[in-house]
Amino acid sequence: xxxxxxxxxxxxxxxxxxxxxxxxxxxxxxxxxxxxxxxxxxxxxxxxxxxxxxxxxxxxxxxxxxxxxxxxxxxxxxxxxxxxxxxxxxxxxxxxxxxxxxxxxxxxxxxxxxxxxxxxxxxxxxxxxxxxxxxxxxxxxxxxxxxxxxxxxxxxxxxxxxxxxxxxxxxxxxxxxxxxxxxxxxxxxxxxxxxxxxxxxxxxxxxxxxxxxxxxxxxxxxxxxxxxxxxxxxxxxxxxxxxxxxxxxxxxxxxxxxxxxxxxxxxxxxxxxxxxxxxxxxxxxxxxxxxxxxxxxxxxxxxxxxxxxxxxxxxxxxxxxxxxxxxxxxxxxx
Numbered sequence: 001x002x003x004x005x006x007x008x009x010x011x012x013x014x015x016x017x018x019x020x021x022x023x024x025x026x027x028x029x030x031x032x033x034x035x036x037x038x039x040x041x042x043x044x045x046x047x048x049x050x051x052x053x054x055x056x057x058x059x060x061x062x063x064x065x066x067x068x069x070x071x072x073x074x075x076x077x078x079x080x081x082x083x084x085x086x087x088x089x090x091x092x093x094x095x096x097x098x099x100x101x102x103x104x105x106x107x108x109x110x111x112x113x114x115x116x117x118x119x120x121x122x123x124x125x126x127x128x129x130x131x132x133x134x135x136x137x138x139x140x141x142x143x144x145x146x147x148x149x150x151x152x153x154x155x156x157x158x159x160x161x162x163x164x165x166x167x168x169x170x171x172x173x174x175x176x177x178x179x180x181x182x183x184x185x186x187x188x189x190x191x192x193x194x195x196x197x198x199x200x201x202x203x204x205x206x207x208x209x210x211x212x213x214x215x216x217x218x219x220x221x222x223x224x225x226x227x228x229x230x231x232x233x234x235x236x237x238x239x240x241x242x243x244x245x246x247x248x249x250x251x252x253x254x255x256x257x258x259x260x261x262x263x264x265x266x267x268x269x270x271x272x273x274x275x276x277x278x279x280x281x282x283x284x285x286x287x288x289x290x291x292x293x294x295x296x297x298x299x300x301x302x303x304x305x306x307x308x309x310x311x312x313x314x315x316x317x318x319x320x321x322x323x324x325x326x327x328x329x330x331x332x333x334x
Contacts, residue, residue: 010088012039024052
């Protein structure tokens with residue numbers, strides 16, 4: 001496969017950083033979009049080391065005009081955009097009653113509207129060429145809300161809603177542009193170090209926790225196999241989505257009992273903990289947080305569900321063959 005031009009928002013850390021490096025490993029040209037310049041410079045180094053060509057574009061995805069200008073620059077310097085991955089987000093860990101309207105608006109502007117702005121910029125260019133792939137970073141929390149994350153869950157639900165609407169419009173138009181959503185489990189990213197936290201303890205992902213490098217492979221896979229509208233990454237994602245379809249009231253009670261304590265570590269929160277809501281935690285003079293957070297020990301780097309999801313056609317064929325063989329065997333015995 002010849003080198004592609006790939007855009008990754010939120011590329012300075014976490015899943016975005018790992019996704020950029022995963023594309024770079026194939027020799028792709030990778031445009032790195034984020035606010036934090038320290039993290040962006042380090043991400044560019046990672047991309048070069050992996051074998052890709054980086055382009056650093058500092059941008060706040062909540063600014064639609066800035067995202068549009070970034071897309072113009074990318075196409076001038078790297079070429080036509082083949083893949084656009086929306087990853088950037090911010091959040092607040094707090095009960096709903098403790099989140100201010102301004103904080104809610106800011107998270108929504110970045111985490112929801114940032115995806116909208118990125119999708120708009122990508123589509124303006126892809127539709128006229130009638131090719132291209134948009135990969136939305138989703139979550140199990142796009143299907144099931146949990147305590148302490150009302151603003152994040154709301155944004156992820158909104159992303160799923162507008163993405164599904166867009167899918168129907170592209171199909172109606174007979175467009176060859178694809179959009180897909182990769183729904184993630186809990187991942188060991190720096191978000192648990194830098195989101196605005198109003199809890200007494202430092203936050204943690206809902207276990208089991210996956211490595212960002214592992215889930216990034218699903219972002220690349222989704223870009224290479226764009227026919228599917230959504231991907232579920234990890235057994236917990238499957239349980240959460242299906243469980244909410246079957247027994248949402250049970251999950252309400254279960255999460256009410258376990259969801260608050262289960263998302264907090266034993267470490268006290270501190271007033272000087274980094275916060276990236278209004279300004280990047282890895283801004284000038286800050287530090288590079290990298291792709292991985294502080295939960296690397298025991299983080300999952302494989303999951304049979306992911307293999308099964310990617311090879312469901314093979315599994316279906318094997319199942320059909322086994323059923324046919326069993327049927328033939330029973331017929332002979334009769």
